[in-house]
């Protein structure tokens with residue numbers, strides 16, 4: 001079949017949430033699919049594996065995105081999508097098609113998969129590397145219920161597996177080893193997992209890395225601390241550099257090395273990716289998904305916003321107004337979108353996270369004099385000139401009131417939140433960003449702004465539709481590129497379903513309900 005027909009089959013497949021076999025069967029058996037594809041009634045169809053190969057090709061470069069772009073271009077030409085209108089974006093978590101593994105299972109299974117790969121490609125070479133006891137350790141899947149019990153036994157097991165893995169890697173590095181063995185997919189994963197899970201100390205002793213560092217919620221500076229629930233590594237003191245890396249880098253499954261662990265506080269913990277969907281939301285126009293972005297799970301929403309705008313600019317589809325939730329909004333993002341893309345971001349700016357520490361004396365209660373570089377507090381005291389600083393890797397302005405001014409202040413405790421007599425400290429953003437933040441915090445409390453922002457909520461329905469009707473929540477494939485293909489095809493399928501329902505509704509508008517007709521009659525009579 002032609003690539004165009006296979007692309008259409010793929011879109012229809014995700015529109016109906018079918019497997020490859022079901023889609024191939026639909027091409028062979030269903031008259032509506034044959035009609036849509038322009039096939040003869042007796043066309044025999046194709047083997048379902050063709051779809052898998054076709055998706056592999058779609059995952060190269062930006063072919064999947066171009067497919068959605070072609071659809072959107074046609075809708076623009078038909079007047080169903082307009083540039084410089086309103087759009088809204090939301091993200092949702094996507095579960096990778098992998099099993100959650102403990103660290104011991106991960107290293108055991110990674111080595112076992114590498115041995116399987118080497119046994120298939122170079123059995124003679126492998127015979128000179130392994131010993132008889134390896135068969136017992138790696139002859140069957142490494143599962144948690146088969147692992148040794150107790151912290152000491154598990155530590156010994158981890159080091160045994162680590163030593164075996166290093167034996168394989170060192171044998172692969174020998175000059176007489178064929179190059180092709182080093183290029184194996186599972187061998188590459190073995191190499192990367194071993195770097196992340198083991199290290200050599202100064203005495204050249206192989207060591208099991210300690211658990212990753214987590215941020216101390218009670219520390220204002222976010223200083224890392226050791227996780228209280230994490231087991232000890234190998235009983236030896238381990239420097240911070242000898243811990244497993246943070247979630248953005250850590251490989252958690254050998255089957256999908258690009259999948260990452262992430263969590264939304266109080267909502268979800270998952271291994272996989274994130275899908276950002278952008279759809280139009282203009283009045284009296286259909287809701288069309290115009291852009292899809294797939295990112296690693298730990299990547300923050302705010303990091304995706306500029307990529308979305310850049311992609312929409314390439315398609316000449318930038319909105320005039322973009323509705324997003326708090327995760328996408330910072331003063332920097334509002335400023336950047338306005339100056340670079342001429343897009344107005346409509347979304348709530350975070351309230352001052354330390355407002356509780358200073359009840360009634362938040363940053364917005366202070367008057368800023370940008371010329372004099374000073375701040376005046378609600379009690380009328382003016383600070384010394386501020387100093388430039390760096391906060392969260394961004395430039396800022398540090399304002400520190402004099403201790404002598406604050407010490408005798410009647411409201412010092414409410415304002416400073418401390419009892420040791422220190423002066424009040426404020427952290428300001430550079431002028432344009434600070435003005436955006438202050439203005440937005442006032443504006444977002446008004447009924448007019450809330451009414452304008454209410455349109456964003458429809459994005460939740462789109463996420464729900466793609467998740468429940470088209471199976472978006474669960475990855476069908478491994479790897480970010482193929483997961484992105486799934487997301488794009490899902491978006492294209494969703495658009496087709498929506499537009500077909502829209503045209504049906506336009507042709508046969510739903511009649512008003514009996515009560516609506518009754519109320520209209522009643523209102524007419526009352527008016528008379």
Ligand code: SF4
Pocket residue numbers: 377378379380381401405406409410411412415416423424
């Ligand atoms: S504590 Fe200092 S900064 Fe706060 S209101 Fe009193 S004088 Fe002003």
